[in-house]
Amino acid sequence: MNWFSKLLPSRIRTETSTNKKSVPEGLWAKCNSCSAVLYRAELQRNLGVCPKCNQHLRVDARTRLDIFLDEHGRVEIGSEIRPVDALKFRDLKKYKDRLVQAQKATDETDALIVMQGKLKNAPLVVAAFEFKFMGGSMGSVVGERFVRAVNAAMEHNAPLVCFSASGGARMQEALFSLMQMAKTSAALTRLQKRGLPFISVLTDPTMGGVSASFAMLGDLNIAEPNALIGFAGPRVIEQTVRETLPEGFQRSEFLLEHGAIDMILDRRDMRDRIANILSILTHRSVA
Amino acid sequence: MNLNFLDFEQPIAELEAKIEELRYVGSDSEINLNDEISRLQSKSRDLTESIFTNLKAAQISQLARHPQRPYFLDYVQRIFTDFEELHGDRAFADDKAIVGGLARLDGTPVMIIGQQKGRDTKEKVQRNFGMPRPEGYRKALRLMEMAERFELPVLTFIDTPGAYPGVGAEERGQSEAIARNLFVMSKLKTPIISTVIGEGGSGGALAIGVCDRLFIMQFSTYSVISPEGCATILWKSADKAIDAAEAMGLTALRLKELGLVDQIIKEPLGGAHRDIDATAQNIKSALIDTLAHLQEIPADKLLDLRYERLMQYGNYTEQ
Numbered sequence: 004m005n006w007f008s009k010l011l012p013s014r015i016r017t018e019t020s021t022n023k024k025s026v027p028e029g030l031w032a033k034c035n036s037c038s039a040v041l042y043r044a045e046l047q048r049n050l051g052v053c054p055k056c057n058q059h060l061r062v063d064a065r066t067r068l069d070i071f072l073d074e075h076g077r078v079e080i081g082s083e084i085r086p087v088d089a090l091k092f093r094d095l096k097k098y099k100d101r102l103v104q105a106q107k108a109t110d111e112t113d114a115l116i117v118m119q120g121k122l123k124n125a126p127l128v129v130a131a132f133e134f135k136f137m138g139g140s141m142g143s144v145v146g147e148r149f150v151r152a153v154n155a156a157m158e159h160n161a162p163l164v165c166f167s168a169s170g171g172a173r174m175q176e177a178l179f180s181l182m183q184m185a186k187t188s189a190a191l192t193r194l195q196k197r198g199l200p201f202i203s204v205l206t207d208p209t210m211g212g213v214s215a216s217f218a219m220l221g222d223l224n225i226a227e228p229n230a231l232i233g234f235a236g237p238r239v240i241e242q243t244v245r246e247t248l249p250e251g252f253q254r255s256e257f258l259l260e261h262g263a264i265d266m267i268l269d270r271r272d273m274r275d276r277i278a279n280i281l282s283i284l285t286h287r288s289v290a
Numbered sequence: 291m292n293l294n295f296l297d298f299e300q301p302i303a304e305l306e307a308k309i310e311e312l313r314y315v316g317s318d319s320e321i322n323l324n325d326e327i328s329r330l331q332s333k334s335r336d337l338t339e340s341i342f343t344n345l346k347a348a349q350i351s352q353l354a355r356h357p358q359r360p361y362f363l364d365y366v367q368r369i370f371t372d373f374e375e376l377h378g379d380r381a382f383a384d385d386k387a388i389v390g391g392l393a394r395l396d397g398t399p400v401m402i403i404g405q406q407k408g409r410d411t412k413e414k415v416q417r418n419f420g421m422p423r424p425e426g427y428r429k430a431l432r433l434m435e436m437a438e439r440f441e442l443p444v445l446t447f448i449d450t451p452g453a454y455p456g457v458g459a460e461e462r463g464q465s466e467a468i469a470r471n472l473f474v475m476s477k478l479k480t481p482i483i484s485t486v487i488g489e490g491g492s493g494g495a496l497a498i499g500v501c502d503r504l505f506i507m508q509f510s511t512y513s514v515i516s517p518e519g520c521a522t523i524l525w526k527s528a529d530k531a532i533d534a535a536e537a538m539g540l541t542a543l544r545l546k547e548l549g550l551v552d553q554i555i556k557e558p559l560g561g562a563h564r565d566i567d568a569t570a571q572n573i574k575s576a577l578i579d580t581l582a583h584l585q586e587i588p589a590d591k592l593l594d595l596r597y598e599r600l601m602q603y604g605n606y607t608e609q
Contacts, residue, residue: 080582089548089605094524095411139457143604150601172493172514174524177538178550182603184493185500188469189476189600212514215453215468215493227390234464234493235455243455 019224034058050270059227059270063109064116064133066167071274072129078115079126080155081148090177098175107135113144114169117152119159123278125287127159128156131166132206132213139169141213142176146183149217153190162200162281167218171211184216191220198248201286202277205232205255205264223280224264226255232263296352298341302560305334338560345509347535347544351517353509354489357452358563360570361420361446362389362404365487368570369577370395370402378429382462385426387418387450388498390433395445396578401437403430403498404447407488420489421454424467427497431471434478443481443581446498451516453494468497475500476592477602481584484578485555486510487562490540502596503580504550505573506542513540513552546600550603553580 019160030209032043036058043196051062062070068077070122092098100112114136119128130152132139149165152248156163172180194201203221207230218224226232233253241248258264268276282288309330316323333571345353353359366373370393378384390403405422408414430446437444453464475482475498480488484501490512515523517535522528545551555572556567584592 047516083608085607085609087605087607090537090539094520094534094537095526143606146604147606174482174515174520174538176605177514177540178512178548179604181492181496182550182600184469184496185472185476186600186603188472189597192473192477193597212466212493215497217469219463219466219469222298226411232465233460234453234468240455240457240460244457248457252457257382261461261463263466268400 011112032060035060035267038269049241052270057269058229059207061134061168063135064111064131064166067131067141068116068118068120068129070270071122071131071164071166071277072118073122073124075121077118077120080119081151082112082116084113084147086113086142088175089179092175092177094175100198101137101175109133109136111136113148114139114141114173115145115148117148117155119155120163122164122274122281125278125281125285126159126161127164127281128143128152128159128161129164129166132168134168134170134208137173138171139167139181140171140173141169141187142173142180143183145173146186149183149187150190153194156194156199157197160197160199162202162285163194164202164204164277165217165221166204166206167209167213168206169209169211169213169218171213181212187217188220191217195222200281202280204268204273204277205258206230208232210234210236219263222284223266226258226264226267227270227276228255228267230255232258242265294358296349296356298349298352299338299560300552302334302338302341305337309334310411310459310501317322335559342559342561346532347511347539347541348517349531350509350541351511351535353561354511356561356563359488360405360562360566361409362449362487364566365570365573366393366402366404366446368567369574370400370488373402376429376433379425379432381425383423383425383427385418385423386416387420387422387430387454388399388430390430392442395581396574399440399442399582400443400581401433401442401445402447403433404487405450405495405498407449418454420450421452422450422494422497423454423456423459424462424464427453427467427471428460430498431467431474435477438478438480441480443483443585444478446482446484446501448484448486448490448495448499448512449488450491450494451489452491453497468493469527471497472500476596479589479593481581481587481592482596483584485573485577486512486551487573488540489516491516500596500600502584502592502599503552505553505555505576505580506545506551507555507562507569507573509561510542511535511540512545513538 034053037056039055088098117130205226373393375391389406407420408417482501484499485505517531520534521530562569
């Protein structure tokens with residue numbers, strides 16, 4: 004508190020602080036790469052890609068699904084699946100409270116949203132991570148919804164696309180979250196057996212238990228430019244090897260160089276290119 | 291302070307030292323100290339029992355990482371015969387943090403794979419403290435696929451702090467290597483039994499741990515992250531590892547209650563390192579019993595059961 008506000012009577016002080024909160028937020032956004040101040044409406048028109056430096060900023064799951072899928076024929080899958088705190092886990096906060104907080108902040112019930120729909124008139128199932136929901140961490144709900152996505156794809160004989168953005172397994176669900184890695188990977192064996200394509204799109208960031216399970220198991224692994232993708236976090240590696248990491252380490256371009264992914268796609272080309280790839284894989288003629 | 295005892299075992303260590311001392315004195319004196327010695331010995335047993343029946347999660351986590359805890363190869367020579375170690379991933383290197391090969395279990399041909407820590411400093415470095423790199427997981431995968439071709443059951447032994455977090459490991463695709471193993475193991479057409487013999491650390495452990503039956507040693511742990519790692523992230527302080535260990539429920543007993551492991555294998559009083567032969571025998575008989583059962587199940591049915599098993603992991607509600 005500065006000297007001036009100290010002089011004010013307390014009643015006025017509270018008013019100024021509430022006034023602060025009521026200032027409309029979100030008219031402007033800042034690029035986390037080049038620090039350019041961007042008009043949010045323009046940024047949205049550009050699908051969350053910084054017009055100045057081309058950085059692909061994080062977008063929430065609904066936006067992701069919205070810009071990827073055709074407008075018609077969308078049906079959400081697995082939204083009835085909700086998290087429970089079976090372990091009564093408590094760190095600095097209760098897991099239960101963290102869930103409520105995340106639900107309020109994001110308006111979502113957990114970190115993965117699955118939608119059945121169409122891409123250029125071809126049916127498909129798409130899953131997208133909500134990174135703002137506890138860092139997109141994978142717990143039981145994410146695992147189960149992913150499995151339902153796979154099952155829906157098989158039921159409708161449709162390809163599956165997943166946009167990952169996750170810090171990894173959800174620690175508050177302890178070993179149950181680890182087992183989701185096995186569960187989701189196992190589900191993909193059935194999809195593969197049915198001859199249906201799975202395209203994994205790795206967006207910023209895809210780490211830990213998510214990258215070490217289904218996210219790396221795509222028939223095609225595709226990344227957005229400059230996304231952080233890896234198993235161990237850069238800080239953990241730095242502490243282990245005790246040296247600074249090379250420029251661009253664990254970024255999409257690094258993964259492409261080392262043969263981990265098939266390609267890097269600009270978000271604005273994603274619809275066209277994935278539609279083309281899927282049409283080839285599924286022997287469909289282009290509409 | 292005796293280094294072979296953990297901090298919470300110090301009262302036992304003191305008693306043992308006293309017994310040793312009396313023995314030494316007794317051996318060259320006229321006085322018969324045998325009564326006193328046996329009295330102290332029984333006291334030491336009682337004390338050990340009382341300490342070990344009330345262990346905290348963090349203490350079990352210490353035991354799981356005890357410097358004298360038996361490692362995979364200590365068990366191999368006691369449980370199996372005719373072991374032939376097989377090396378290399380055929381692509382990059384031979385990762386010594388994972389050991390695998392052909393062997394017999396009570397006459398039955400099997401493929402065994404386990405994470406291996408080192409005993410002395412030189413071996414610790416060689417084995418990379420039991421932290422596999424991608425080539426280790428790919429070697430394991432190669433051996434598992436070979437096992438499938440030759441109809442050998444796969445027995446894996448988990449003991450790792452986690453997959454190695456290093457620059458080279460990332461370059462060579464640590465994530466993909468782990469993911470690929472999960473994928474292949476969930477449809478491998480041969481029985482798989484996994485046993486957590488020490489530390490079950492995260493994805494690095496699970497990468498050889500997708501199975502039809504999961505055993506865990508009484509004083510072993512299995513968790514999504516180490517207590518220290520969890521404390522650093524959620525409590526913002528590594529000192530809270532004790533709280534983190536408790537909250538994660540990483541002990542054998544708790545995991546059994548939660549339905550995440552099938553069977554707890556008993557360890558001798560004071561932990562596996564107090565009697566490695568007896569411990570190995572316990573593992574061996576559990577493996578023999580369960581394997582006989584699994585081998586009776588037709589391969590397709592076994593895969594369906596494994597799939598169902600994997601699908602039921604998780605807690606959620608439907609609204």
